[in-house]
Amino acid sequence: xxPFIIKNLxxxxxxxxxxxxxxxxxxxxxxxxxxxxxxxxxxxxxFTIFLCFEVSYKSNISYYLGNWPPPLGIxxxxxxxxxxxxxxxxxxxxxxxLFAHNFFTLEIDEKLVSKTYSLWLLTIAGLIxxxxxxxxxxxxxxxxISSLSAVALVALGSKVDRKALxxxxxxLILGAVGATFYVIGVGLLYGVTGTLNMGDLAQKIxxxxxxxxxxxxxxxxxxxxxxxxAVFPLHIWLPNAYAYAPSPVSVLLAATATKVSIYIIVRIxxxxxxxxxxxxxxxxxxxxxxxxxxxAMFAGTIMAIFEKDVKKLLAHSSVAQIGYIxxxxxxxxxxxxxxxxxxxxxxxxxxxxxxxxxVAMGYYTLKRIDVKTIAGLGRQLPITFFSFVICALSLAGLxxxxxxxxxxxxxxxxxxxxxxxxxFLILVSSAxxxxxxxxxxxxxxxxKKSLKIEKIRELPxxxxxxxxxxxxxxxxxxxxxxIIDNSFIASDALMxxxx
Amino acid sequence: MDNLILKVxxxxxxxxxILFGLYVQFHGDFGPxxxxxxxxxVAAAFILYAMVFSVEDCKVIMPPKLNFFLLALGAxxxxxxxxxxxxxxxxxxxxxxxxxxxEAGQHIGILLVEFGVGLTVCNVMISLFYxxxxxxxxxxxxx
Numbered sequence: 001x002x003p004f005i006i007k008n009l010x011x012x013x014x015x016x017x018x019x020x021x022x023x024x025x026x027x028x029x030x031x032x033x034x035x036x037x038x039x040x041x042x043x044x045x046x047f048t049i050f051l052c053f054e055v056s057y058k059s060n061i062s063y064y065l066g067n068w069p070p071p072l073g074i075x076x077x078x079x080x081x082x083x084x085x086x087x088x089x090x091x092x093x094x095x096x097x098l099f100a101h102n103f104f105t106l107e108i109d110e111k112l113v114s115k116t117y118s119l120w121l122l123t124i125a126g127l128i129x130x131x132x133x134x135x136x137x138x139x140x141x142x143x144x145i146s147s148l149s150a151v152a153l154v155a156l157g158s159k160v161d162r163k164a165l166x167x168x169x170x171x172l173i174l175g176a177v178g179a180t181f182y183v184i185g186v187g188l189l190y191g192v193t194g195t196l197n198m199g200d201l202a203q204k205i206x207x208x209x210x211x212x213x214x215x216x217x218x219x220x221x222x223x224x225x226x227x228x229x230a231v232f233p234l235h236i237w238l239p240n241a242y243a244y245a246p247s248p249v250s251v252l253l254a255a256t257a258t259k260v261s262i263y264i265i266v267r268i269x270x271x272x273x274x275x276x277x278x279x280x281x282x283x284x285x286x287x288x289x290x291x292x293x294x295x296a297m298f299a300g301t302i303m304a305i306f307e308k309d310v311k312k313l314l315a316h317s318s319v320a321q322i323g324y325i326x327x328x329x330x331x332x333x334x335x336x337x338x339x340x341x342x343x344x345x346x347x348x349x350x351x352x353x354x355x356x357x358x359v360a361m362g363y364y365t366l367k368r369i370d371v372k373t374i375a376g377l378g379r380q381l382p383i384t385f386f387s388f389v390i391c392a393l394s395l396a397g398l399x400x401x402x403x404x405x406x407x408x409x410x411x412x413x414x415x416x417x418x419x420x421x422x423x424f425l426i427l428v429s430s431a432x433x434x435x436x437x438x439x440x441x442x443x444x445x446x447x448k449k450s451l452k453i454e455k456i457r458e459l460p461x462x463x464x465x466x467x468x469x470x471x472x473x474x475x476x477x478x479x480x481x482x483i484i485d486n487s488f489i490a491s492d493a494l495m496x497x498x499x
Numbered sequence: 500m501d502n503l504i505l506k507v508x509x510x511x512x513x514x515x516x517i518l519f520g521l522y523v524q525f526h527g528d529f530g531p532x533x534x535x536x537x538x539x540x541v542a543a544a545f546i547l548y549a550m551v552f553s554v555e556d557c558k559v560i561m562p563p564k565l566n567f568f569l570l571a572l573g574a575x576x577x578x579x580x581x582x583x584x585x586x587x588x589x590x591x592x593x594x595x596x597x598x599x600x601x602e603a604g605q606h607i608g609i610l611l612v613e614f615g616v617g618l619t620v621c622n623v624m625i626s627l628f629y630x631x632x633x634x635x636x637x638x639x640x641x642x
Contacts, residue, residue: 004586004588008585008590008591011585011590011591015578015581015582015591018578019575019578019579019582022571022574022575022578023571023575025567025571026567026568026571026572063590064590065590065591065592065593066581066584066590066591066592066593066594067589067590067593067595
């Protein structure tokens with residue numbers, strides 16, 4: 001049994017959620033649907049852990065679908081780079097699935113709950129597939145699977161607030177534009193190289209020299225994925241989609257969806273076009289990305305400061321955090337990319353924790369959480385409030401939390417390649433983010449309403465997953481070796497692709 | 500619609516359309532055709548029936564629950580045929596092990612997979628038609 005599993009790990013992590021999503025879809029019993037989904041995401045995480053061990057001593061696992069060798073068939077590749085986002089998606093996927101049950105029964109029509117779980121697993125399968133595949137067109141297929149199911153999940157928030165329909169529609173249109181741009185780029189590349197395999201493309205592109213089709217293809221692919229990753233001026237769909245989606249969906253999407261897209265940006269610019277780095281990729285593009293990232297840092301933070309609705313506030317802050325991650329990539333040095341990988345992991349932990357505690361407050365009070373309705377809630381819900389404070393301080397970058405580690409490495413990398421002005425800007429925007437964090441903590445704890453203290457009973461199935469995330473936030477803030485080492489290994493592996 | 504000619508013609512055409520769909524389906528592995536086209540043709544028979552008689556009548560011959568079940572079943576069949584190969588020791592989606600020779604295995608595999616595709620496409624078409632036909636503006640939609 002074991003050798004069979006070990007041999008097929010790269011495909012098992014994709015088809016486990018995929019096949020379970022089809023089984024879950026036809027179930028009538030909502031409880032059973034949840035149990036099966038949890039089982040599926042648990043299996044996926046177990047397989048991912050096996051895969052981590054495999055990768056740590058093999059460093060590169062390649063899997064041929066249907067036994068067709070790469071330039072013809074589809075190849076899945078797991079290496080030290082892709083294992084990081086796979087780990088993020090499967091861990092957050094499991095925690096969010098455990099967390100989801102109460103919310104889905106409350107927020108979604110009873111008849112639709114099992115179909116919601118089906119879409120949920122399909123999103124997870126799509127996201128993991130996006131990371132594992134080494135075929136440019138197969139990547140497009142998974143892009144469509146994950147974003148279409150995510151759109152449907154966002155629109156399911158319409159029972160609580162009908163604005164979810166508009167949010168889902170915007171996400172659909174912009175996501176479709178992004179995916180189309182990507183596939184136009186892939187088509188152009190296929191036209192000039194005759195191959196879709198990423199490794200094969202990387203070998204064939206340098207021979208083409210300054211080919212206009214390749215330049216256009218690169219631009220289309222990058223733009224398409226930047227829409228999906230919500231890099232600053234292309235982030236319009238994000239705040240509403242996160243704010244009006246059903247609560248667990250906000251958690252899952254905020255923690256994983258944009259991270260995976262950022263990983264694809266890295267893959268496109270370093271793996272596919274890395275071999276002809278000087279001609280196509282970064283030297284010009286990286287300054288565009290750098291300034292967009294700086295704009296994102298400030299625009300996201302300032303929007304968050306003036307926002308009243310807390311879920312939307314967190315979504316705006318996500319835009320700013322994506323700015324930090326893109327900033328690391330745009331430095332185009334090994335420490336820069338390592339720092340953006342570190343922040344990729346840490347931000348997934350931070351945002352999952354923040355969204356989980358905020359939607360938990362919404363669940364207990366049955367109200368939409370905005371700056372006014374949170375007044376005094378901190379004293380009524382001590383456990384949730386505790387988790388919220390830890391994650392919020394982590395977002396601001398307080399020492400002993402994961403946020404500090406990522407800010408530290410980002411500032412170090414920025415100082416090494418750009419001098420003092422860039423770390424200064426990073427620090428200013430971090431300081432600005434304290435304003436909205438303090439606004440929330442003040443409302444939750446120090447509000448006048450908190451004088452009459454009546455505790456709401458907190459449910460263990462909601463606060464246990466939340467505490468796990470909070471624990472991870474502190475644990476990796478103190479013992480960050482695992483994340484840092486793996487991020488540096490990944491960034492060195494990426495940089496070695498550039499000749 | 501209450502037109503005798505249309506009703507009789509639909510009754511006459513219903514089975515030949517499905518038969519033609521099945522022909523396209525099973526022709527698909529060695530000629531033009533296949534699951535996608537066949538699924539749409541078979542669904543066209545049901546949609547024609549619903550348009551000439553009524554959506555309610557069509558729901559008698561293809562209940563929405565069965566429709567949804569078949570929809571998932573088709574996709575499941577596709578994945579499951581891949582898993583059979585995986586259990587018998589080859590990579591996912593490799594059909595060599597299904598038959599006595601490699602060619603026979605591929606033949607069986609593609610036939611089953613195309614059948615799954617046909618089933619899913621047909622039922623997606625029908626369920627799309629149902630959800631648009633049932634859509635009441637301003638009212639809450641129950642299906």
